[in-house]
Amino acid sequence: MTRLTMLLLALTSILMLAACRTAPVYNVNDAAVPSPQNNPLTMPQIEEAIVKAGAGLGWNMRAIKPGLVEATLNIRAHQAVVNITYNQKDYNIVYKSSSNLKYNGTKIHSNYNGWVKNLSQAINNNLATKQYQ
Numbered sequence: 001m002t003r004l005t006m007l008l009l010a011l012t013s014i015l016m017l018a019a020c021r022t023a024p025v026y027n028v029n030d031a032a033v034p035s036p037q038n039n040p041l042t043m044p045q046i047e048e049a050i051v052k053a054g055a056g057l058g059w060n061m062r063a064i065k066p067g068l069v070e071a072t073l074n075i076r077a078h079q080a081v082v083n084i085t086y087n088q089k090d091y092n093i094v095y096k097s098s099s100n101l102k103y104n105g106t107k108i109h110s111n112y113n114g115w116v117k118n119l120s121q122a123i124n125n126n127l128a129t130k131q132y133q
Contacts, residue, residue, distance in 0.1 A: 022102050026113035028093035028120045034128055035088065041130055043067065046086050049130045053122035054084075057115075070096070073115055080112050082119075093120055 033046060041049075043066050050069050054061040059071040069084040071093075079099040085092045093116055101109040 021110055022104075022107040023110045023113055024106060025095045025103070025108050026116050027095060028091070028116065030090045030092065031120060031124065032090055033086065033088060040088050041127070043086075043088065045130050046088065046091070046127065049126035050084055050086060050091065050123050053126040054119055057118055057122055059119060071119065078109075078111075080115060082116065084123075091123065093123075 033041060035041060047063055047066070047069065051061040051063065054069075054071045057073075058075075059073045062070045062072075064070055067086055069086075071082050071084055073080045077100050079097075080101060081096040081098065083092075083094050083096050085094070095103075095108070095112075098108065098112065101112050103109075
């Protein structure tokens with residue numbers, strides 16, 4: 001092999017390895033809010049469950065208005081910001097912005113997706129607990 005061919009192979013390998021650390025942005029869409037038939041959760045109860053879930057995982061939770069919470073996670077030099085919209089039937093977690101997570105408009109560092117999945121699971125757990133209080 002020529003030196004140029006070896007260099008191109010090395011660069012291609014490096015780019016492929018770097019791409020392995022990114023994935024399509026994961027959003028949570030229409031996740032159900034548990035609702036007992038005779039006693040549905042109120043909007044303040046849902047907001048409380050969402051804020052508590054995020055705060056427990058290290059997210060900075062900020063209620064913007066009823067039905068909207070902005071969540072920010074700072075880990076070392078990385079930052080992820082999501083909007084959490086909710087009503088008495090469902091909630092959504094949608095990418096808002098990020099820093100140092102290789103976001104390119106459609107893909108992001110794969111750790112981001114894990115953080116959002118963990119946040120969604122914590123919200124689900126808190127909502128399920130709320131319905132029995």
